[in-house]
Amino acid sequence: MKTVVIGGGAAAFFAAINTKEHFPNSEVVLFEKTSKLLSKVLVSGGGRCNVTNSETSISSFSKCYPRGEKQLKKLFGTFNNHHTIKWFESRGVELVAEQDGRMFPKSNRSQTIYDLFLSETERLGIKIQLKSGINSIKQEGEKINLEVNGQNLLFDKVIVCTGGSPKLEGFNWIKTLGHKIENPVPSLFTFNIPNENITKLMGLSVPNAIVSIQGTKLKNKGSLLITHWGMSGPAVLKLSSFGSRMLSDQKYDFNINISWCGESNFEGVKEYFQDVIRANTKKKLFNIRPFNFPKRLWSYLLQRSEILEEKPWGELGKKQLNKLVQTICNDTYWVKGKTTFKEEFVTCGGISLEGINMKTMESKHIKNLYFAGEILDIDGVTGGFNFQAAWTTAFIASKLN
Template sequence: MKDNRLVVIGGGAAGFFCAVNAARMAKSLEVILLEKSSKLLSKVKVSGGGRCNVTHNAPDILYMSKRYPRGQHFVKKSFGHFFVPDTIQWFRERGVALKAEPDGRMFPVTDSSQTIIDCLLREADKHRVQIRTNTAVSGLEKTADGWKVLLQDEPPIETKFVFVAAGGYPQADKFGWLQATGHEIVPPLPSLFTFNMPGNPIISLMGVSSVAAVKIAGTKLQEQGPVLITHWGLSGPAILRTSAWGARELAALQYQFTAIVNWLPDHNENSLREDLQSRRFDLGAQKIYNKNPFGLPQRLWQFMLEQSGVAEEARWADLPSKEQNKLIKQLVAMECPVKGKTTFKEEFVTCGGIKLSEIDPNTMESKLCPQLYFGGEVMDVDGITGGFNFQHAWSSGYIAAQSIADKMG
């Protein structure tokens, strides 16, 4: 048995971060990284539209931890060891500067995910991490003083330490090889997804985006932010955040529910009614269709008017109360029946995974199996969109690497 070996399972953000940092901190450690596919860091590549949303410019750990629908208490502890400023500094020391956008998302100044990928690959090369792609793990076997990593088509690898960063599995049965180590799996479900509204006339506005408040009828779920109309329904940050917070609740509804959208989040029905009354006096002679007074995208405004039965030639002074009532409903309480979901491919995340009570947040080591560590999405931790899932990946990878290096002495 190689007592100076670490096998990292998974070639994503958490796996790479553990591998390169463990190899750097413990010079005598032999690090082997296994990736089942032919692609390394595939999520890093596509994140943020190919720019890589590395982390989030959070003011403190408490603020950050509240952006995780599952795992809040866990990350609050782990972020005490490696947090956003540490991530920024780690990349800066390796020639990669990050910048914050107004919404808090942080990207490399190059606006290219390849910058992050190249940095991690350089580090792996510098610290002699052995990378093996197209290598699928079929199981883990405990040995007297370490582990045997079983591979599908190759001989097993004996090792002292194992770091599992295999990502989230959409089906519970895929976790079987980890369950066999004695760990409990919280059933996995999609966490970031868009709302399907087949046949709804609003999909004719695909590409239109506007800030709105979204709530799910019959639940406490409510979010505000940009909403994007797509050719299948609704997407955008407000929808994705709603889906993350409601992952289990919406699954229980079999993704059949009503989303109520307020396209004017500063208004409710009463305040909008008063507002429209004053506009009938102030803008009386103007055609309603020509220009909307709320700063909405023009296509969205005209759609609302059509749905409310407002005549194309109508002027503000002529707006009948029946049509006005319909318009108010369209603007601040549009009912959108949702029938199904679409996985948001770019930031696909599952909730569920290894039960957190079985992992030490200060080391990422299993409480059940010594020298077995976990990182990233394989655990029951998931954040909303905006760089939160990557920060958890960097933090868990780094903390595990530190713990392993400490054990190496």
């Protein structure tokens, strides 16, 4: 049996290695368009490669995929993050979890993953051909005909792992096979907030903010990071992922509401403040920081509510208190534009899952043709979920069922 894996990224290597392990007598070849292998793996997670996430329940894990949740939930029954951890560990690469669940190689270097994949392909005798972009795929009886470097080659099985494309035209060669393509748009980006003083707080992180997109049900609670151009951090990145298509349609021009204290119930927050006032009548506002707000944030919120920091708590009038509570639990910002999140970005969209047998990853249009990785209309939030989708789909495709 001759199998070809198209691509030289995470999904392709995982597919090639596992195919050879499942079918030791088969010939496995990997074709990569460029002269480089595993480029994204090397830069991933800021050079540390966030391989997967330690989240324990399959149900919660699957919820981290705005596209592909339902299908992945089933696939995780066969190959999930625990399998990933064992897969790497059994090959000498220990993965270590950080407090937020992200898992990295113990070395903290992406190079470790790169080296492992390269040594595994060598050990298994997988052939790698660089500068070999596939231009077309055709079915020829039971076999598949690939056009590469001006030649036409026949294979028994083909696994396509060519990654996402920011443009629809990038999928033209697949479209001709009868597969529907979901329009690609960016996911995982940060919000630009022009003309606002908030960016003066750059570098400040608020652990439990609630960020919501006005006029939608999209809402997320988590850590919010102020940057010199706007807002980032897990709370924002998750929203960018779940709202990616809608925000693209809105041309990245929308309003967000923020609860800085992680509670959006106005009356509840007001009661909390009334207790603070009773306990600190004579003390100055800047000396008592509610919700353990960082000093710079508290000072900013008072300024934004047009209240003097020097004022004693007991002299806070009813109108001022309402304004302060409003700022703290329902602050509004205009977002205009987005910025690429350098540590991880992915494309939402790609090959529609409708045309794929989601038990085997085989094309419903062409027999013996399989898909894995970011080329599919599957993407996750930040935290190791995108690589996990690549490992899972590649492992299942490598069974060639």
